[in-house]
Amino acid sequence: MGNPPLGGDLSRLRQLNALSTIRALRGSAPATLSALSARTGLSRPSLKEVVGELTSLGWVEEVPPTSGGMGRPARRYRFRADRGHLVGIDIGAHNVRAALSNLDGTVLAETRQAVVPETPVRERMEAIGRAVGGCLALTGLTMADVWTVAVGTTGIVTPEGVVTYSAGIPAWTGLDLAGLLGAMFPCEVLIENDSRLAALAEARRGVARGARDVVFLHVGRRMGTGLIIDGKLHRGFGAAAGEIVMLPQARWFDAPDHLNNCPVVPEGTPVEDAASHTLAAARDGDPAALAAVERYVDDLAVGVAAIVLVLDPEIAVLGGGFSRSADVLLPPLRRRLEAVCLRMPELRASTLGDECVVFGAIDHAVDHLDRQLFTADSGTSLPVPLTRDAVSRS
Amino acid sequence: MGNPPLGGDLSRLRQLNALSTIRALRGSAPATLSALSARTGLSRPSLKEVVGELTSLGWVEEVPPTSGGMGRPARRYRFRADRGHLVGIDIGAHNVRAALSNLDGTVLAETRQAVVPETPVRERMEAIGRAVGGCLALTGLTMADVWTVAVGTTGIVTPEGVVTYSAGIPAWTGLDLAGLLGAMFPCEVLIENDSRLAALAEARRGVARGARDVVFLHVGRRMGTGLIIDGKLHRGFGAAAGEIVMLPQARWFDAPDHLNNCPVVPEGTPVEDAASHTLAAARDGDPAALAAVERYVDDLAVGVAAIVLVLDPEIAVLGGGFSRSADVLLPPLRRRLEAVCLRMPELRASTLGDECVVFGAIDHAVDHLDRQLFTADSGTSLPVPLTRDAVSRS
């Protein structure tokens, strides 16, 4: 019943071994044939042929040997991560961030464009264009060098890339983002919810690196979650997973008000800065602020407990704007969870900060590339990027 | 970083193709070489060799050809599902059920032993032995024919097979079930929570067949859940996934009381039969019973909504004792969920009934066999069951 091909041809075996070699090579220092042989389990002669093929295809290149060791210096090879590039975009209410990376996921350039929640669609799209253009300018590249654009945005995104609802960017609701961005970039475009990408970033390069089951909690003016299950981003059947915000008993929608409406917030403070006053005062031991934090965490903990009880993750990561005050938030949150949870997950604060979502977008694009490589069925050769011709009808 | 071997040897390719052939053959009618060739993508000559090897290893056998078609009758082959057997056990508070199946998961015999929640450990173990012995007697087999025993039990089970807590079977708490059953059966023993196995059964052979993300809700005197995520049983990092019962806001612990303490329940009814009176009365339109059902579903819906919002499953299955009254429970539950859920999953009632858990145990054992087959690294030959010598020290 719908099982993947699994085995197959001789050429399939070669392909699998080539991919295995790429995996062994990617994300690590240049390696010798012997080292690769040990890592992949292939014999030296076979590996040599595989590496030769990968070199001629442009995936691998030789680097000068090191000197100073015993014996004959070995030839060293490295993955040509600069062969293609990936772009990650974070479309937020107040900022549009872009990052450009190589195929490894190593970020080469980052830019930011300030916007406001009310920025109309056209202007926001232009900001996106400027953010990406800035990354290209910084690196001297063009869009032709970009294989994939991955986008994270606030709001609920369908599997087809349509934003069904966005509280943070009102004009976004109902927008066919995949369509607009697809017309804008002559390559593949992936759209995903921003908290999910943040979760991915934490699981790949953040404080949850290596964990298979991770819950990411975006705490800030808006609440959001992202789930990594069995090492993979979990979207759910209708791409609506993690939307515990909707649960009335969790009271997540109004939870930030506890921090905003605290007496310690100076008169006339804009609402977006209010919470940080409260959190800072709580750190200094102000009783009113501490009480507000307790009420906030009271509400927060219900939803977190629900997620943790359902999934039993290894690690829960606190991210988003308020996570800068994780030292204030984590102890009371931990206390409440310990009272309820059957098994307490590790609680950690994000260290990736504001770049969390762009990094996650990059990682999402890397994953996508991986999937493309591994489901490659196009004959014997490895896949090359789909360079979709932009807007050419005659 | 810890990636599986992936490619490998020539023999690995043959192994993959052999497994692919087994998959194509298993669970379907006897097939001809041409049909298998189409299904696996292998050429006829290769397939012939693979089938020959599998035949000599005892995994496949030839069956008489059919007559009546055009052309030369093709030789037909079938998977020898009777080559080994699997046992599934459901250890409940009031019943111990056992089932015996072939490697296909086709159930050949079932038995049941009545117990009570207070039955001491030794007697319960004896009941387990009798239940399994009954299955063997019904089929004329011995334990030597059984490759794997999979067990589902009420309570929280660690990955090592120790029951840390069981409300349904008090004596079970703290028990090293894997140790006891491992000494009892001379083969591999898998221990799992019963609701999880029920979820698996529904996803494999029940009303959720084919769905990748499934939530199983056991509603009865005790509440429990099982999650299928991406087609696999989800345990969580500490095997504590799905324990939303613990969430105070969900009020699942006391929810059944609404049904038990309804005025329509006749005086002196034992507590285990009370709810069915209420549910039956509700079906007949009794106002007090209907109100009780509404209160019950009120509580139920909070936890269900939490699970659904977190995971966004394709299907939610209602099972357990009360699911016989799914016609009464589902409409109000659906109403409440629709008010909260971002995307409404399909709600269905289990049709597997009391055998749900044993079936799930069988399916769990089949999955385990599959994993063994696919991670087989023992040279070129396919794995054979581990016939652990029972208690032989000299």
Added chain:
DNA sequence: GTTACTAATGAAGGACTCCATCACAAGTGA
């Protein structure tokens, strides 16, 4: 009964991929 057609069988030859092995090469250190 004979002939045409269909579908599967079995065997031969060729191509590809992997492995083990061995002589040789290019360094270091005494």
Added chain:
DNA sequence: TCACTTGTGATGGAGTCCTTCATTAGTAAC
């Protein structure tokens, strides 16, 4: 200069898969 270490390159062999084609065993029509 010599021993030692480590990597390179080439050869031969084994295993697996594919394509192709003559052959076989049935059915259907005449």
